[in-house]
Amino acid sequence: MSYEAPLKEMQFVLKELADINAIAQHPGFEDATPDMVEAILKEAGKLASLVIEPLNNIGDQQGSRLENGVVVNPDGFKEAYQQFVENGWPGLHQPTEFDGQGLPFLMQSAVSEMWNASNMAFALCPMLTAGAIEAINAHGSDEIKKTYLPKMVSGEWTGTMNLTEPQAGSDLSAVRTQATKEGDHYLIKGSKIFITWGDHEMTDNIAHLVLARLPDAPEGVKGISLFIVPKYLINEDGSLGERNDAKAVSLEHKLGIHASPTCVMSFGDETGAVGYLIGEENNGLSCMFTMMNHARLEVGMEGVGLSEGAYQHALAYAKDRTQGYSPGSEGRVSIIHHADVRRMLMQMKAFTEAGRALAYVAAGAHDHAYQSTDEKVADFQRRRMDLLTPIVKAWCTEVAQEVTSLGVQVHGGMGFIEETGAAQYMRDARIITIYEGTTGIQAGDLIGRKVLRDKGATVSELIAELNEFETTLKAQSGDDFAIMSTQFSAALKAVTESTKWVLEKGMETPHSAGAASVNYLMLMGTVLGGWLMAKSALAAQREIDAGSTDEFFKTKILTARFYAEHILPRSEAYATTVQSGVGAIMDLSIENF
Amino acid sequence: MSYEAPLKEMQFVLKELADINAIAQHPGFEDATPDMVEAILKEAGKLASLVIEPLNNIGDQQGSRLENGVVVNPDGFKEAYQQFVENGWPGLHQPTEFDGQGLPFLMQSAVSEMWNASNMAFALCPMLTAGAIEAINAHGSDEIKKTYLPKMVSGEWTGTMNLTEPQAGSDLSAVRTQATKEGDHYLIKGSKIFITWGDHEMTDNIAHLVLARLPDAPEGVKGISLFIVPKYLINEDGSLGERNDAKAVSLEHKLGIHASPTCVMSFGDETGAVGYLIGEENNGLSCMFTMMNHARLEVGMEGVGLSEGAYQHALAYAKDRTQGYSPGSEGRVSIIHHADVRRMLMQMKAFTEAGRALAYVAAGAHDHAYQSTDEKVADFQRRRMDLLTPIVKAWCTEVAQEVTSLGVQVHGGMGFIEETGAAQYMRDARIITIYEGTTGIQAGDLIGRKVLRDKGATVSELIAELNEFETTLKAQSGDDFAIMSTQFSAALKAVTESTKWVLEKGMETPHSAGAASVNYLMLMGTVLGGWLMAKSALAAQREIDAGSTDEFFKTKILTARFYAEHILPRSEAYATTVQSGVGAIMDLSIENF
Secondary structure, X not given: OOOOOOHHHHHHHHHHOOOHHHHOOOOOOOXXXXXXXXXXXXXXXXXXXXXXXXXXXXXXXXXXXXXXXXXXXXXXXXXXXXXXXXXXXXXXXXXXXXXXXXXOHHHHHHHHHHHHHHHHXXXXXXXXXXXXXXXXXXXXXXXXXXXXXXXXXHOOEEEEEEOOEXXXXXXXXXXXXXXXXXXXXXXXXXXXXEEEOOOOOOOOEEEEEEEXXXXXXXXXXXXXXXXXXXXXXXXXXXXXXXXXXXXXXEEOOEOOOXXXXXXXXXXXXXXXXXXXXXXXXXXXXXXXXXXXHXXXXXXXXXXXXXXXXXXXXXXXXXXXXXXXXXXXXXXXXXXXXXXXXXXXXXXXXXXXXXXXXXXXXXXXXXXXXXXXXXXXXXXXXXXXXXXXXXXXXXXXXHHHHHHHHHHHHHOHHHHHEXXXXXXXXXXXXXXXXXXXXXXXXXXXXXXXXXXXXXXXXXXXXXXXXXXXXXXXXXXXXXXXXXHHHHHHHHHHHHHHHHHHHHHHHOOOOOOHHHHHHHHHHHHHHHHHHHHHHHHHHHHHHHHHHOXXXXXXXXXXXXXXXXXXXXXXXXXXXXXXXXXXXXXXXXXXXXXXX | OOOOOOHHHHHHHHHHOOOHHHHOOOOOXXXXXXXXXXXXXXXXXXXXXXXXXXXXXXXXXXXXXXXXOEEEOOOOHHHHHHHHHHOOHHHOOOOHHHOOOOOOHXXXXXXXXXXXXXXXXXXXXXXXXXXXXXXXXXXXXHHHHHHHHHHHHHOOEEEEEEOOEOOEOOOHHHOOOEEXXXXXXXXXXXXXXXXXXXXXXXXXXEEEEEEEEOOOOOOHHHHEEEEEEEOEEEOXXXXXXXXXXXXXXXXXXXXXXOOOOEEEEEEOOOOOEEEEEEOOOOOHHHHHHHOHHHHHHHHHHHHHHHHHHHHHHHHHHHHHOEOOOOOOOOOOOEHHHOHHHHHHHHHHHHHHHHHHHHHHHHHHHHHHHHHOOOHHHHHHHHHHHHHHHHHHHHHHHHHHHHHHHHHHHHOHHHHHEHHHXXXXXXXXXXXXXXXXXXXXXXXHHHHHHHHHOOOOHHHHHHHHHHHHHHHHHHHOOOHHHHHHHHHHHHHHHHHHHHHHHHHHHOOOOOOHHHHHXXXXXXXXXXXXXXXXXXXXXXXXXHHHHOOOOOHHHHHHHHHHHHHHHHOOOHHHHHHHHHHOOOOOOOOOOHHHO
């Protein structure tokens, strides 16, 4: 099995759905010409197939391990990372000011998909670094920026995010790590857990961003500050100095992403770890929030990448494995001839394409929002991005659970054998609905901050667009479109009524919104996926009408039809559940569970 | 975490849904008095909690391994198995003729649930042995029965099923292992894969049942014969003789059930393995079919057991883990106070109870079918059992995927850490939708052999019963029941229309039935689960009306309401998909995937 980036599909989505050509008009994005986009995707695809994917199984089997205080990565990871750096991938979307290429986030999302599809454990290292760069760039002093960003943008150094403590997971207000001021710096003392790529030997230095509390800080989230704590202190001339008092003391033994060292980090075991303040004191949480949109969209992309990887893996097996007979075929057939295997593959394919469409559209909204010179456009796109972000994060990752599990199922008994590789996608995927805010947290964000807070203004704007689209879809002739239209209308009704319910009843009891939230989010994801699939089908039909005989377009229409027949009908089930509200959920006393 | 068998719930389901008291009236089952049932469940629960469950993590971590040709089991397994044997558990449902206790299969199912909930890898060993006993008892010669069955019924020896070969998985017609006659026995040569507990040192001997082909056998399934191949040959006086030429040559490295050795077996590497024919030559497949109902119901029970285990595990964590604030509570709360966590737990609980109800009802139908002296009753119950078997197997195991994955989600980041134990349920569960016939195979069996073959007679009988029940449910007053009634009626309509579609259109194109089959099966499972949950709620209401203040009954009603609000609505989505038939599934040419 070798992963091949679906270049044609990616280009289609970038152009037809995510508006890459309009994005390239924004100042700063002039380089994102169609030729450049094509060339970048092609090069990234090569690296993913030839260098990164071949390490995926090795990484899973060997894992990263802690030996004598040093994190040892699986064979080949350091070399692959060096090639990744030499080719300039860490800087793709980073500011030109710090020697990045300044290309759209949308482009970053497309190449991220490839890194995740080929080796998610590997992809996490630059992904976390990009998050750290963003926080430093938005809130760091000029000196800190000058010291760290060029090295991090080039990938010579990596970055980590140190948020979680044993008692502070989803609830960061419980953070206890301490920081005390000492001259121009702070001394950090405390323990952090679940620190992704918290230590490794792939680079000379690592910049840890650490949430901690000053001695007299207020309780709760308003008393948290953000610090940068380098693994090696940096001399005035920029050369590396002493080892800082910050180290990985153990690695977690995890279900998946074995190659990614998940560290327990200890800061200040001895004298205290030297750290420097990022942003204002006690304003650390809002510094973290800066990068949250990015990070959540990136995790959604992990879902898309893993889904694509699992799909390609299962497809290759289904074409190869001979078993049983099929109506209309002579002799034994490869299992892709069996209708139920075909159904599973179509389900994987349709979900993956819908997830990709939604994630790219959200990434495009991000670029418009930050880069458009038209304030109205920027405002509109920022609202859209804010609304879509929790949906992309949660829905694309929940979908990945289903897709990667189907990938195992397509393999039959072989899927349960680790050497086959199908199970790894499923194991790796199991973290993505959890970290960077669980599905429940995303759903709470969606229903609380994105729907209820502005009294439905943003979501109504989107629903209005869906209504317009319904008219367009209805007008398209042909059986495939008639089916899409029927199912889309039913789904749109489901989302409209459920949104009305949320706005009217979401605050009825203290738990109404919380009880309904995940089903509401899944409903939104399902319907938006159906919208974008149908929109893709219309674009494909235009190409066919214009004379194209490329099978890609016919395939796109059939996949959209499958989505309408097999996935969109779930919308009404989600809607019924949303509208049952808190129902029986909170009535059972805890002892009676 | 320590598993506790849900004794009250089990007794409730046995009595109210699965008809244990009527089953105890059948000749041979007189011992299954209410007192005896209670005592058996209690004792089994103790063994599960105190002896079997404590080995679940150890088994996962250590796994079984092959060392110098010998399978070494995890620490404690041999001792636990000996205690299991000393307490007489292997013989619970086995014929009294061979020193079994002859209790109903329904009782066996209930205790199986406990073995699976506490340690599925362990439970597989006696489960496979029971399958072998059944095949030998139904088709073996008197001499073979006399030689093997007392030892297997007592558990002194175990049994295995050797079906699969690399090229023959779901399609057994491709079996190539050879058998040649030599005097009173046969010499077997060939390789078998995926042989559960194919070798171990927990007992003195192992009886392998092996499918093989005689030299002049016809092609395909009509040329397969069944043989018994002991690990150690048996002398005329019953003592153990030479080592037979049958051995485990390697173990698979699997996603889950690590303690269960999944062997590649080699028969006849040297002189040929000595085997004895079971049943007629070339009739091996029908001998295997004998035990298939049992085995499929048992695997469904694995789904129920794992779901219960995962639920208890997640519940304990949700009660213990403090994180965040909740409306109406002061200070930080345990996460079970959060509405979305509560929703996940209710989903796990409702699914588990519905699966249990369905599996026990099917097991009860089995007992009626085999043991009733009233031929009409026996016929009716055999049809019912045949219809329910693929649904129990596939639906309860698919449900277990969702439940065990939710179990991980409830744990948040800790769910991804192996030491927590939540991920093991999910990993162990991933095989059960695959072995003993995949979900696709079960769905094909349901739609082809159980629905289309008798032109809907059996399924219509069941739907008629659901219609009667609808009337009863409607007549029950109270809000909870009104909700159940509304959702049940919608679900019943979905199943009625989909069944009509299957009967009318299922043969329309060669792939219609195959394309619709899994969604049809999932629809049936969902609706039957809703039926039995509502039936349970009515029984609970009767107890309340009769003056009971036991919270168990109130809880049952709320859980049934939750099922109606959160799970039953899926019925219509499945129905829409079923009725879209082959749709876009087969239109895409293989190259265009």
